[in-house]
Structures are given as C-alpha cells and as structure tokens.
Amino acid sequence: ELGVETAGLLGKKSHPLGYLRKKVVRHMCPVGMKIGIHVAVLSHLPSEIILENARLFLMKSDDFERTYRTTSVLEEKEHYRILKKEGSITIQPGENVVTFPWIPMSVGQYVLSAVELTWGCAQFFHDSASLKKPIQAIDVLPSDPTQTVVLNPLFFIPGETQQIRLAFSSNRDYITKGEIDFECSQGLKILPPEMDGNDKNNWVDKCKVTLKPCGLNEMQLITAFVTSEPIQIGDAAQSLQAKISTWYHHALYFDEIKTDEPESLPLVATLYADVTTLGSPALTVHTADAFTLPDGKVTVSVSLLCNTPVPFFIKEWSASLPPPLELVTSDDLDDALVGHPVSEGQEIFFSLNCRLMEFCYSDETGSDNPSLSVILRDDQGKTFQQVLMLDLSEFYRNIRRDIEFSGKNAAHAELSCSREEGLVGAPVYFTYTTDVASIYAAMRTKASPTRTSNQNDNCLLIAPPLLYSIISDTKHWILSGKVGGVVSSTTNGPFSVTFVGIPTRSGVLKQFPQLKLHYAPVAEMKAITLTVHCRVPERFTSLAYKNQIALAAPAILDS
Numbered sequence: 086e087l088g089v090e091t092a093g094l095l096g097k098k099s100h101p102l103g104y105l106r107k108k109v110v111r112h113m114c115p116v117g118m119k120i121g122i123h124v125a126v127l128s129h130l131p132s133e134i135i136l137e138n139a140r141l142f143l144m145k146s147d148d149f150e151r152t153y154r155t156t157s158v159l160e161e162k163e164h165y166r167i168l169k170k171e172g173s174i175t176i177q178p179g180e181n182v183v184t185f186p187w188i189p190m191s192v193g194q195y196v197l198s199a200v201e202l203t204w205g206c207a208q209f210f211h212d213s214a215s216l217k218k219p220i221q222a223i224d225v226l227p228s229d230p231t232q233t234v235v236l237n238p239l240f241f242i243p244g245e246t247q248q249i250r251l252a253f254s255s256n257r258d259y260i261t262k263g264e265i266d267f268e269c270s271q272g273l274k275i276l277p278p279e280m281d282g283n284d285k286n287n288w289v290d291k292c293k294v295t296l297k298p299c300g301l302n303e304m305q306l307i308t309a310f311v312t313s314e315p316i317q318i319g320d321a322a323q324s325l326q327a328k329i330s331t332w333y334h335h336a337l338y339f340d341e342i343k344t345d346e347p348e349s350l351p352l353v354a355t356l357y358a359d360v361t362t363l364g365s366p367a368l369t370v371h372t373a374d375a376f377t378l379p380d381g382k383v384t385v386s387v388s389l390l391c392n393t394p395v396p397f398f399i400k401e402w403s404a405s406l407p408p409p410l411e412l413v414t415s416d417d418l419d420d421a422l423v424g425h426p427v428s429e430g431q432e433i434f435f436s437l438n439c440r441l442m443e444f445c446y447s448d449e450t451g452s453d454n455p456s457l458s459v460i461l462r463d464d465q466g467k468t469f470q471q472v473l474m475l476d477l478s479e480f481y482r483n484i485r486r487d488i489e490f491s492g493k494n495a496a497h498a499e500l501s502c503s504r505e506e507g508l509v510g511a512p513v514y515f516t517y518t519t520d521v522a523s524i525y526a527a528m529r530t531k532a533s534p535t536r537t538s539n540q541n542d543n544c545l546l547i548a549p550p551l552l553y554s555i556i557s558d559t560k561h562w563i564l565s566g567k568v569g570g571v572v573s574s575t576t577n578g579p580f581s582v583t584f585v586g587i588p589t590r591s592g593v594l595k596q597f598p599q600l601k602l603h604y605a606p607v608a609e610m611k612a613i614t615l616t617v618h619c620r621v622p623e624r625f626t627s628l629a630y631k632n633q634i635a636l637a638a639p640a641i642l643d644s
Contacts, residue, residue: 095113095114095226097110098110098111102150105153107219108219109219109222110220110221111194111222112221112222114225115226115228116227116335117190117335117336118188119186120186120187120189121185122197122223123182124182124200125180127179128180130178132178133175134204135176136175136176138169138170138171138202138203139169139170139200140167140168140201141197142161142164142197142199142201143165143166143168143195143197143223144164144165144198145193145195145196146193146195146196146222148165149196157214159212166195166345167345168187188341190334190341190347190349192225192226192227193224193225194222196220196221196222197220197222198214227352228335230258230356231255231258231336232255232256232260232329232356233254233256234251234358235358236252236327237249237250239360239395240361240395241273241311241325241361243316244314245469246311246312246313247310247313247469248309248311249309249311249360250307250308251306251327252307253305253329255300255301255302257335258334259300259335259339260331261298261333262295262331262332263329264329264330265294265295265296265307265327266292266328266330267309268291269291269311270321270322270325271323272314273312273325274289275288275325276289276310276311277294278307288312294307311360313362316362322362323361324359324362325360326358327359328355329357329358331353331354331356332351333351335352363393364392366473367391367392367393368391368392368459368461368471368473370473371432373386373475373476375439375480381441383439384438385404385406385437385439386434386435386437387434387435387437387475388433388435389432389435391427391428391429391431391432392429394429396464397426398425398426398427398463399422399423399425399427399460400460400462401459402423402457402458402460404435404456405455405457410441411439413438413440422435454475455474455475456475457473458471458472458473459473496519496615496616496618497620498519499518500517500620500622501515502625505625505626506625506627507588507626508627508628508629508630509591510589511588512565512585513585514583515585515597516581516583517581517582517584517600518580519580519602521579550571550572550604552570552571552602552605553601554568554600554601555599555601556601557596558596559589561590561596562586563587565584566584567582567583567584570582571605582600588627592626593626594625594626594627595624595625599617599619600617602614603615
C-alpha cells in the first residue's frame, strides 16, 4: 500500500481515472516543502528480513496516462524521479512502513507509479495500477515568493518633482532575472534612471528597468525622478504603479539539484507597488486676516493646514506683501517654527508684523498677490517649496478706497447699534458717527488753492451749511427721531447723531439705515453731494412674536 504523510500538506483531492477505472488521490504541497511518502509492506515470513534496497518511482501524470493508454508497461527511463532508500531495511513479520522523504523543486502532478524492494537475489515490483487501493499522486504547487518591495515616498506632492526609491529584496529566493515596469497616470511623468532631466523628451509616461540576478538576502535599489502637475478641482487622482516581475528558485533549489532532483524552470512572481499624489498641496491656507493697529502698524495672521500623512519639517519661510504693507523683518514672531515637525491635521499659525508705507499710489496697492513661501524638508533631506496665496483682498480694497477718496468729496461713517437682536416692532437705538473735521479740511483746500490759510478759513465761514439725512427701506426699518438736519460748522471732531429704528419684519436683517451728507444749494454754487462710506454691523436678528394678547371692544361711529 502507498500513502503520503498529510502533515504540512495543503490538502488533498480525488477524482476518477477513466482509462484505469480507478480513483486517484492527489496530495497538494508547495515547492520546497519536505514530505514523506510511505510504503506499507506486509511480511508473511516467520522472521525478520533485511532489504538491501527500496525504490519508489514518480512519474508525471501526463506520462503515466500516455503509458497506460498505449503499452501499459512502465519503463524506468520514463520516470521523472526515483526515490531510493539506501542501506539495510529491516522488515519484521506483519505490517511494516518504509518512508521515502522528498523535497520537490518543480511544479507539476506526479503519480506514485510503482515500488521496488530488493531482498538478496529477489526483487519485488508492485505497480500502483494493480493495487486495490486508489492511486496516490502529489500536486506540487508554486511556493509563495519571499521577495519584498518597498517604494518611497509614500505620496507625491502636487506640482513638485520628487525622487522615488524602489528597494527590492530577494530574501529566501534565488532571482534568475527580473524587470520593473513603471507606469504613470495622467499628470505624472517619470525620468528613467541615468537619464538627463534637462531634456524634456526623457520624461515619459512609462518605462522598463531590468533587475540583476541575485542570491539569497540581497537587495537592489532603483532610483528615478517623478514630476507631478498641479491638481485642479475635479481632476482625477494621479498615481504611479510599479509592476515587478521576477523569475526565481526556492532557497533549497541548488542544494537539491546536487542530488538526483532534476533541474526545473524558475517560478514566476509578480509584485505591485504604487504611489499616489495628494489630493491637495502639503500645506493649504486655512485663514488669512490683516488687523490694523495704532501708529500705522498692521498684523497679518495666517493659519496653514497640513495635509501630509507623514511628518514634514519646516526649514524656512518668507512672505511677500505688496504695497502699502511692508514686512518688519527685524521683528520675527515665528522663529520657533523653523525645524518644527508638522503632520496631517495640524494647524500652523504665522504672525507677520508689518507697517503701512507712508507714500503709496492707489494703482500700486495690492498690484501683486500677497503670498507666503514655506520650504518643507522630509526625513530623507529632500526639500519642497510651497508658495501659498493669501486672500487679503478685503483689506487691500479698504486701503485702496481710503487712498482714492483721501482729500475728495467723501466721508466715512460708522453705525453702532444698541443691541444685536430684538422683537419686530420694538425700537432699536442707532448712532452714526462721522469725522466732520476731515470734511471741512477738504473744503478749505477746495475753497481756493491760491488763497492763504486765513483766507480759506474766512471762506469756510461763509460756506454753505452741511446737511445730513438718514434714509432706509421701509421693508426693513421704520425710522423715527431726528433723521435729518444741519451739521454745525463749528463742530471740531466727530459728529454723532442718534435715532430710532423699528424692524418691520422677522429674520436676519443685513440692510441698515444709510447716512447721507450734502451741502445746501446757494445761489453762487451748486449743491455738492458727499460720498459717504458707511460701516454697518454685520447683522441684526429680528424675532417674531410668539404670542400676543389684545382686547377687542365695540366702537360706535358718530354719524
């Protein structure tokens, strides 16, 4: 009887052999696994005997089928492998087991076709097809490759050129040959190793790199450069895929072929590695605001959000701010950020000390986009520059407006509100404040550029009165109080007027009463209307009545 040890095997299957009208049991094992094939020998002799030799014949399943479909005669030369048990083999009366160890090195299906026992001058040959038991076979499957591939970096930064490093390790495999196929998606280009990056034609979508043959536990390092285009909203994800194909032998291959194990074709393995591009830059601007301080000082506050899954280090940074902002480099508030590691989800705050330039024309204000340049360094020492645009348009718009209307028929007014919310129909107190002194100063200049200062002052005394009025859309507010009148020419400083507004509808109101200023018309000069830039609260919340109690009474109309 023939059998195979099941310890360490990958299972077994059985199916009928039509040409022999027998069943075959296939035991599965990978290349390089040591298995034991046992032969049950039943001795009817009264005493033990010593076998000089025992041989087990293995035949490929295709050859086995061809033999039994034609001659049905097993020839020794047609067998794939003959396992031998050398030396003295003691056979006791009764049942005995003789085990043949085998480490297969070639993928395929092998039938235990026959066994031969030699005792002195006698030879016992048993054909498995003539036995009553099912035919035993071994399915040798490819062994799992032990090779490993590591592809760095973990991600690409949009708009940057980075070096990729592919580390291939053979581990417990003999590599006879191999190749790497790099393929880029849209938006990526790769520069093959040892190619000149200054030539644009060398940057390609795909390339092939050859791996050298290597022994056990050897490593090969492949480097190349990949450039990424900036990613726009809606663009597909960018990725680089590396397909590594290798032809290899098991670690025991060369030891086994020194015995009677036939040489075999190498096994084939395919490994994959890929790198994707971040969906957004490494750093993005979260907030950017500018705050005006006394004495012409301005503080620009910037917060950046890190989007990289691995930490980066801040190497250096610099800011570019168009006029009228001028960076005060001698007062750096962010020295502690240099060399500081940042990782995904962290927020970095920059505080830029600036001052307003004394002389600046309005067409120069904000002509260039303000930006913050940050140079990052990874753990390999590679640096990346991120140029981030800062949205300070509202600040520059206010500065430009102040410059444009400086000395013209313009005024600035600020509206303050007694509260931020109230009921529909409930009065709300408002106060408008404007600098009348600046208006009269502009009037002196316009009175006559050729007159002396005293003459202009006298001219101002006979200047037409300055009138004000407060208007509003009745869909939002009903006004009461002194909503119109004359601004006294003797007022030196801010002019304030208080009035009452009543909200007429519920909800969030973003429209507020407006202040109007104009000179009263006189016979010698036309009425001059001033442009008033009103700064109003952001919103007012008008609440509706939840309930209301009213008393109804009959009324008698007099005829």
